[in-house]
Amino acid sequence: xxxxxxxxxxxxxxxxxxxxxxxxxxxxxxxxxxxxxxxxxxxxxxxxxxxxxxxxxxxxxxxxxxxxxxxxxxxxxxxxxxxxxxxxxxxxxxxxxxxxxxxxxxxxxxxxxxxxxxxxxxxxxxxxxxxxxxxxxxxxxxxxxxxxxxxxxxxxxxxxxxxxxxxxxxxxxxxxxxxxxxxxxxxxxxxxxxxxxxxxxxxxxxxxxxxxxxxxxxxxxxxxxxxxxxxxxxxxxxxxxxxx
Amino acid sequence: xxxxxxxxxxxxxxxxxxxxxxxxxxxxxxxxxxxxxxxxxxxxxxxxxxxxxxxxxxxxxxxxxxxxxxxxxxxxxxxxxxxxxxxxxxxxxxxxxxxxxxxxxxxxxxxxxxxxxxxxxxxxxxxxxxxxxxxxxxxxxxxxxxxxxxxxxxxxxxxxxxxxxxxxxxxxxxxxxxxxxxxxxxxxxxxxxxxxxxxxxxxxxxxxxxxxxxxxxxxxxxxxxxxxxxxxxxxxxxxxxxxx
DNA sequence: ATAATAGTGTCTTTCAGACAATATCGC
DNA sequence: GCGATATTGTCTGAAAGACACTATTAT
Numbered sequence: 050x051x052x053x054x055x056x057x058x059x060x061x062x063x064x065x066x067x068x069x070x071x072x073x074x075x076x077x078x079x080x081x082x083x084x085x086x087x088x089x090x091x092x093x094x095x096x097x098x099x100x101x102x103x104x105x106x107x108x109x110x111x112x113x114x115x116x117x118x119x120x121x122x123x124x125x126x127x128x129x130x131x132x133x134x135x136x137x138x139x140x141x142x143x144x145x146x147x148x149x150x151x152x153x154x155x156x157x158x159x160x161x162x163x164x165x166x167x168x169x170x171x172x173x174x175x176x177x178x179x180x181x182x183x184x185x186x187x188x189x190x191x192x193x194x195x196x197x198x199x200x201x202x203x204x205x206x207x208x209x210x211x212x213x214x215x216x217x218x219x220x221x222x223x224x225x226x227x228x229x230x231x232x233x234x235x236x237x238x239x240x241x242x243x244x245x246x247x248x249x250x251x252x253x254x255x256x257x258x259x260x261x262x263x264x265x266x267x268x269x270x271x272x273x274x275x276x277x278x279x280x281x282x283x284x285x286x287x288x289x290x291x292x293x
Numbered sequence: 294x295x296x297x298x299x300x301x302x303x304x305x306x307x308x309x310x311x312x313x314x315x316x317x318x319x320x321x322x323x324x325x326x327x328x329x330x331x332x333x334x335x336x337x338x339x340x341x342x343x344x345x346x347x348x349x350x351x352x353x354x355x356x357x358x359x360x361x362x363x364x365x366x367x368x369x370x371x372x373x374x375x376x377x378x379x380x381x382x383x384x385x386x387x388x389x390x391x392x393x394x395x396x397x398x399x400x401x402x403x404x405x406x407x408x409x410x411x412x413x414x415x416x417x418x419x420x421x422x423x424x425x426x427x428x429x430x431x432x433x434x435x436x437x438x439x440x441x442x443x444x445x446x447x448x449x450x451x452x453x454x455x456x457x458x459x460x461x462x463x464x465x466x467x468x469x470x471x472x473x474x475x476x477x478x479x480x481x482x483x484x485x486x487x488x489x490x491x492x493x494x495x496x497x498x499x500x501x502x503x504x505x506x507x508x509x510x511x512x513x514x515x516x517x518x519x520x521x522x523x524x525x526x527x528x529x530x531x532x533x534x535x536x537x
Numbered sequence: 538a539t540a541a542t543a544g545t546g547t548c549t550t551t552c553a554g555a556c557a558a559t560a561t562c563g564c
Numbered sequence: 565g566c567g568a569t570a571t572t573g574t575c576t577g578a579a580a581g582a583c584a585c586t587a588t589t590a591t
Contacts, residue, residue, distance in 0.1 A: 056342050056394070059341035067310075070356070073399050097304070100300065110314070112313050112390065112397035141383060142383060142401045146360050152356070153354070227544090242581095244544085245582085246582090250579080250580075266541085266589080268540080270543080272543085286531060286579070287532075288528075288530065290580075290581075471570085472569080487553075490552085490553050490554055491553095510568085511563045512570075514562060514570080531551090534553075
């Protein structure tokens with residue numbers, strides 16, 4: 050005979066420690082551009098499992114400290130870079146019985162875009178080394194767990210978005226020239242973009258404004274721009290092609 | 294003094310039941326088109342918590358039965374509809390301290406597209422009722438937990454993808470006319486599409502083939518098509534606009 | 538003046554939108 | 565033939581690509 054119980058009674062007798070449930074973590078690909086190359090942040094693990102192997106920054110949700118997944122991710126980002134980010138995006142969640150030797154586990158993968166300016170990388174007790182590594186097409190890295198797959202998924206998302214959004218603007222410092230911005234797009238896209246098309250697209254989109262200053266070199270000075278902070282990324286009506 | 298231990302030793306002493314970790318589940322928006330309307334499958338919960346409330350189908354990962362998240366989702370889908378799906382897509386993962394009264398919880402949200410043909414809905418011990426409900430813009434539903442947000446995220450993804458992919462093809466039966474396909478796109482898009490543009494776009498994309506058969510009515514018979522099974526969804530070079 | 542990079546003018550190409558014209562069925 | 569829906573022809577327009585041209589600085 051089933052006694053009908055209230056939700057309150059149900060909850061008071063509910064104890065998650067009795068269940069076999071998956072471990073849940075977050076991992077992130079933190080992207081930036083340094084020396085004309087796309088880089089992602091990797092850490093060398095100083096703890097078991099996969100001790101000594103390179104991996105994406107990440108870790109378990111602290112259910113007492115974090116109010117939401119976003120909190121967890123921003124906490125991890127700050128631990129390694131000391132900065133917040135202008136663009137944080139959930140990419141994909143990976144979960145299966147095999148990916149972690151501790152058991153069935155789930156990880157929610159994010160990508161963050163930051164400007165490399167003024168970043169000091171921070172090692173801590175969980176990672177003995179922290180480094181920017183160059184990301185290229187068809188590259189083989191031997192990362193811990195399934196972090197290769199995760200990094201690839203994030204890279205793929207970034208490459209896809211460069212074609213129809215203004216997202217790569219978040220990889221640059223606060224002010225930049227249109228040529229610098231174009232170069233950033235090209236680095237991610239992996240091919241060159243026609244200058245006039247790029248500039249028209251961008252200026253028509255009304256997502257950048259002139260600062261009034263110029264970048265001075267040994268040639269014609271370039272107008273400096275900054276991103277209009279509308280909050281949301283601009284979607285272009287057509288996707289951009291590489292050229293030539 | 295820290296004794297250096299091997300990964301094997303580390304793992305043998307590792308017990309997840311000792312940790313405070315979030316609950317992890319999957320939830321899914323199963324979409325179909327019935328009577329010229331977009332529908333999603335909802336279940337009425339027969340168990341605590343949120344007993345008696347309407348919710349998206351879903352549930353906990355069974356770490357003994359499921360090898361991966363995909364297995365969990367397909368198991369849930371089959372439990373309610375008895376079918377597999379031609380399109381299953383991870384949409385977004387929701388996780389915070391508040392969404393479930395049992396504690397910090399994470400849910401990985403999926404959307405599935407199925408053809409309504411030959412579907413028999415199945416109630417079971419976790420759901421006393423299973424029903425297709427019509428999805429509309431700006432609609433207010435009072436679903437259990439944060440399932441309103443989840444359903445909205447899935448609906449938004451679907452609406453977005455109708456503009457630049459061939460995805461809605463998965464909502465139709467195996468064979469269909471171009472007019473039927475266009476109507477399906479229009480239902481999701483919420484506005485009409487110019488006939489010639491739609492047909493050109495589709496036929497140029499080379500994603501459907503004529504079956505050779507016709508749909509007979511009291512007018513000119515319409516060619517029947519089926520989807521070429523290339524495995525991946527086609528991306529159109531420009532997004533489609535509503536017209537008129 | 539020259540080198541170098543910034544920025545523009547303009548023609549072409551591609552593909553969606555508008556809308557009318559034609560085709561083919563049952564009746 | 566008529567009504568209904570399927571299918572096609574063709575013009576327009578918007579935005580990207582090609583590519584040559586002009587502009588502005590330091591040296």
